[in-house]
Amino acid sequence: MATHHAHAVLPDEPEKATLEGKNKILGFWLFLGGETVLFGSLFATFIALRDQANGGPTSQQLFDMPLVAAATLILLTSSMASVMAVLALHKKNLKQLQAWMTVTVILGLAFLALEIYEFVHYTSMGHTISASAFGSAFYTLVGFHGGHVAFGICWILSLQLQTVKKGLTVVTAPKFYVACLYWHFIDVVWVFIFTVVYLMGMIGGKVG
């Protein structure tokens, strides 16, 4: 009987089965609304300062398309992996869920590695946080995003580890769901960074 093993039978959409789960998901959507303003402010600052290279290397001299394109491809793929993870969650298949989350984390790490390489490379070319207003704005915006990716990786890893012991329950399911929302969000932010920082930085001359 289902009543006997109440925990073993997981309801459909387990992330929304309890009020706690629903609260968590709504609260997280709202948090992402605040994060949007946060990144919006950073983007606005960057756009205002992106031509102020102060005699140092400009964005046209710095940016390298193949590297950024690879990073973009990796992060977009990791976002897809997290979609697959949510699908697995809805199928209540913990094994698949863990597998797709692992793919997400590995791709996230690869993205971070590329970003660190990129930052080290730029620094060696004289593009640092204190070299110019452009440098300050670039490292703050892109670094904030990178910090979000790093936090997301640690977060998903801790969820994966605790789920090994706890299994997929109405308590752990919302945690995965919310972590995937977060992962999508930082992916969307990257799409804007790719456009505003890199594409506009490579093709653009002065704007205004």
Next chain:
Amino acid sequence: MSAHASHAPNRSGLWDWLTTVDHKKIGILYLIAGGIFFLAGGLEAILIRLQLIYPELSIVGARTFNELITMHGTTMIFLAAMPVIFALMNAVVPLQIGARDVAFPFVNALGFWLFFFGGVLLNTSWFLGGAPDAGWTSYATLSLNQYSHSGVDFYVLGLQIAGLGTLIGGINFLVTIINMRAPGMTFMRMPIFTWASFITSGLILFAFPAITVGLVLLMFDRLFGGNFFNPDAGGNVIIWEHLFWIFGHPEVYILILPTFGIISEVVATFSKKRLFGYSSMVFATALIGFLGFMVWAHHMFTTGLGAVANTLFGLATMLIAVPTGIKIFNWLLTMWGGQIRFTTANLFAVGFIPTFTIGGMTGIMLAIPPADYQYHDTYFVVAHFHYVIVGGMVFGLFSGLYYWWPKMFGKMMNETIGKWNFWLFFIGFHLTFFPQHFLGLMGMPRRVYTYLAGQGLETGNFISSIGVIGMTLGTILFIVNAFVAAKGPKAAADPWDGRTLEWAIPSPPPEYNFAQTPLVRGLDALWVEKMAGNKGMTPAEPLGSIHMPSPSILPFLMSVGLFVAGYGFMYHVYPVVILGIGFTFGCMVARSLKDDPGYHIEPEEIEGKGVKA
């Protein structure tokens, strides 16, 4: 989870307060901490007025004066006004919507402790090399290393930590109000204070990230050699002004909207009438919240944004007078023909209406860009924002505290002391700030530590400083009243013949609030039942076991971690930064790994049956 962990944990003394996740206790914590900061900010104000009582005094000196005005503004806005608002929101909103708790009790406690430690960090600056002295707006380049003291570092990190607490508090209330309403409590049946808290929380959510970014940029410039605001390296100082006011103007409405809610509750209750124009009140509150995001540049008319920008921002600002006017008339029409009782709470509410209207009128004057070029940076501006913030918000907070004190503490405040409190504060307030309008029009600049004799500024300044005595005595009487109340008569569940759900349960409420979730059958839920001749609310569920969240020390510890890391940043001791932030993250992981089973309160432990009126 394990249903066996069903007994309430042992609770006693300090440990209980450090670990509580009960919204009612967190409300009291906010009130005490906010009250202490209010006294600190008030002391700073007394010193400011003492310095300005006669021309050419040097009681505190120029640098200390700069520190005093900076800390007075920062403390009053971030550490006194906002926490007292959060105190009332915590104490009242869950009760008004018929909820047993907020959506995130743990996050609620975390929000409080972050605010508290942020505030403490900011105020330790007095003992560690001097307080911030770049004004509460901390404009660059004045706030950069070359032009200001290390105090600004305390401003940056203290506000960052406190702001984080406010942000998560806002999210908590949004989710609570959306998801936790009792059956039948539709949005358009919510008490107006809950509506105001809802919209305020939305403003917090979308306004605070802007100051977060602003503070990060300033921190990078001051501590890590950034160039955001350094014109020599291509930086742009206007970015700070925009970010600060994109946050700062909604912040004004974050302060005043809950006050509007309080006034609406108090005026309706003490007129024994339904609030006039409830739906237009909701509409006006939402519209003010929306327009509040569209007007930030009216603080920057003299920055040089150009005629088009100034015109548009001036017009948008004037538009706000329309929904605000709706509110003023709704309050007047609520009182019209009502059975008005002039309790202390209602005195403050009635005193609020004309005082706030004066502040609104000077606001319209300031919204006219060419005129603003004359008023800008004078005492006219100081008079204006003290009329809306003290004459508006502080009157409203006193009103709300007198009104909900019986519910929060289960004790009645003394009405005689209360009336002395009102009249002293009211008269003192007008004495202090009314003359400042004219001082401003005569050209007295704000933020300057003295003025010369023989320019016609003596009388106004003297009266202004004398008025402080009234406000000080009024505030002292409030504290006296709190202690008198503690020994005074026990409060009934419904001492004011209230209309809303919080008056349907005992004072103070039991920790589970409602033994049975009530069924809401209309606006002014309790009044509906009273008019139907019922003894109390109709329960929406049978009496049963109530699940409660466990207390936790983690919110306190997480805030301590960031507090410690703050000093590490300021003194460039990076191991301390890593230790502090690592400790906070460690606490987050601990919270995630260990599920909170909570505990249960069984029906036999619940005093009385059903919900009483």
